[in-house]
Amino acid sequence: MSNEASRSIDLSALNEDSPFHRLLGLTVSRATPGEVEVVMPYSDRLLANTTSPYIHGGAIATLIDVAGNFAVIAAIDRDIPTIDLRVDYLRPVRKGALRAVGRTVKVGRRLGIADVEVFDEDGQIVAIGRGLFSTV
Numbered sequence: 001m002s003n004e005a006s007r008s009i010d011l012s013a014l015n016e017d018s019p020f021h022r023l024l025g026l027t028v029s030r031a032t033p034g035e036v037e038v039v040m041p042y043s044d045r046l047l048a049n050t051t052s053p054y055i056h057g058g059a060i061a062t063l064i065d066v067a068g069n070f071a072v073i074a075a076i077d078r079d080i081p082t083i084d085l086r087v088d089y090l091r092p093v094r095k096g097a098l099r100a101v102g103r104t105v106k107v108g109r110r111l112g113i114a115d116v117e118v119f120d121e122d123g124q125i126v127a128i129g130r131g132l133f134s135t136v
Contacts, residue, residue: 009077011036011070024059026066034075034104038067041097055093060118060127061085067102068114068131075107076135083111084132096121102131110136 011028015021015038024046030037040046040063048056065085072080098118105113112135118127 009073009079011074014073014079015066015070020062021066024062026063028070029099031070031074034071034107036067036070036074036102038063038070038100038102039097040100042095053094055098057087057089060089060093060098061087061129063098063100063118064102064116064127064129065131067100067116067118068129069102069133071102071104071114071116072107072112072131072133072135075104076112080112080133080135082131083134085129086131087127087129089127091124091126093120093126098126105130107135110134 011031015028025041027039029039046055046059048054064087100116100118102114102116105115112133114131116129117125120126
């Protein structure tokens with residue numbers, strides 16, 4: 001993960017501090033101000049049910065939320081809460097790690113907006129999302 005010396009928030013440490021992030025195996029693979037990449041490894045525990053070969057949408061939504069949140073955090077250098085999240089599922093994901101790239105769209109005094117794209121191991125986009133975050 002690239003990290004500038006002047007930055008005080010460590011996104012990898014913030015990620016590791018969350019038991020839920022650890023449960024999902026999330027890792028921050030790249031971070032620059034306003035843009036991050038978060039990876040979620042495949043696990044059978046992520047399947048929608050025992051008869052479905054698809055990863056549950058809630059796991060993908062969480063990945064989008066974290067990537068968007070961390071993109072805004074990387075831009076303003078402090079932890080912030082999510083206000084709203086929109087997710088569009090573009091194709092089902094059967095197996096393999098997922099990679100989310102979050103980019104800030106606008107960061108203001110009160111609100112930050114980030115767009116997120118989620119890719120499968122073949123590099124195909126499988127979901128997109130937009131998060132609204134409080135920057136107060």
